[in-house]
Amino acid sequence: MKKLKAFTKRMRDKDEAAVAVVADIIGSVLPYGGNVIAFALKKGLAIARSRSVAILSEELPAKKPTPEQAEQLAPMVAIHARMAMEGEADESLRLLARVIAGQLEQGELLPAEFTSYARILSGMRQVEIVALGEFYRCWQDAEREATQLASLEERGNAVELSANKAMAERLIPRVVADHGELKALFSSLMRTGLLITTPTASGGDRYRPASLFHRLNQLASLEVVEGNPSDPA
Structure with a gap:
């Protein structure tokens, strides 16, 4: 579980770093606009993460994953959160969460299979x-x-x-x-x-x-x- 938390923290840090870069670029073009844009982006990212967490919490079993499962879950959760941040429909995010839940139920996490379904569902209306x-x-x-x-x-x-x-x-x-x-x-x-x-x-x-x-x-x-x-x- 520690590995999963560490992975998600690294992803969050990367997102915040990207926000800072975007804010700097906008700030150089639009004076006084960088801070406003950075605040809006951070708020949007936080809302998207919350949406991902809420859907995953509803769909995934409450059973604590094993250390091996946590390591496999980390990139899958990161992809799910990223898709939420990119504005994917709740239905897509819910289906993806159910893919993870289904794999857990069948006793085998397959990140590559999950990634393929993420690509399929990405952008679907x-x-x-x-x-x-x-x-x-x-x-x-x-x-x-x-x-x-x-x-x-x-x-x-x-x-x-x-x-x-x-x-x-x-x-x-x-x-x-x-x-x-x-x-x-x-x-x-x-x-x-x-x-x-x-x-x-x-x-x-x-x-x-x-x-x-x-x-x-x-x-x-x-x-x-x-x-x-x-x-x-």
């Missing part, structure tokens, strides 16, 4: 994360409905068709205005590697979850991802 949660719920519902089909191929096609249809019904017009906007939304999600497209006979696309999507769900439970679908910001 709330509407995209809400859409992922809706897509997962639609896929689960479709799989339950298709269990009676004997053929594996029939079942796969039925699940894909049903899930995509339900997804469109749930997201239009609450989240996006029309099918064109829906396609644009899922095209942006395609770049994350979480989804795969299947061309249709009519020339369109249907979406299905990639293995990366399933792994993220194992760790972070996408079913509980919620948000205000009327607010795509």
Whole structure:
């Protein structure tokens, strides 16, 4: 635990040093502005850190980590705090915290895997994360409905068709205005590697979850991802 605290302190010191440099630069251009900017930056950093700490405290188990786990947690917590300081959506930060919690629950912390999910979730809009949660719920519902089909191929096609249809019904017009906007939304999600497209006979696309999507769900439970679908910001 001491290593984790020491690491986070070093990160905080680096942030404060960066603030001082920025303040000096601004102060040289705008006389008397450096101190004001430095104060605003420090306040913003403190708020962001508090946001990260609050989310991690809510999502991580209360069990004290082992010394080895603390050493592995240090860079993961630092990345989480950094993303909070960069203004990432709460939904992204919460999913990342759940990735850590999921790894702890499975008994193996994997900083490299966490970092890959941090890259995926970095910059994602709330509407995209809400859409992922809706897509997962639609896929689960479709799989339950298709269990009676004997053929594996029939079942796969039925699940894909049903899930995509339900997804469109749930997201239009609450989240996006029309099918064109829906396609644009899922095209942006395609770049994350979480989804795969299947061309249709009519020339369109249907979406299905990639293995990366399933792994993220194992760790972070996408079913509980919620948000205000009327607010795509």
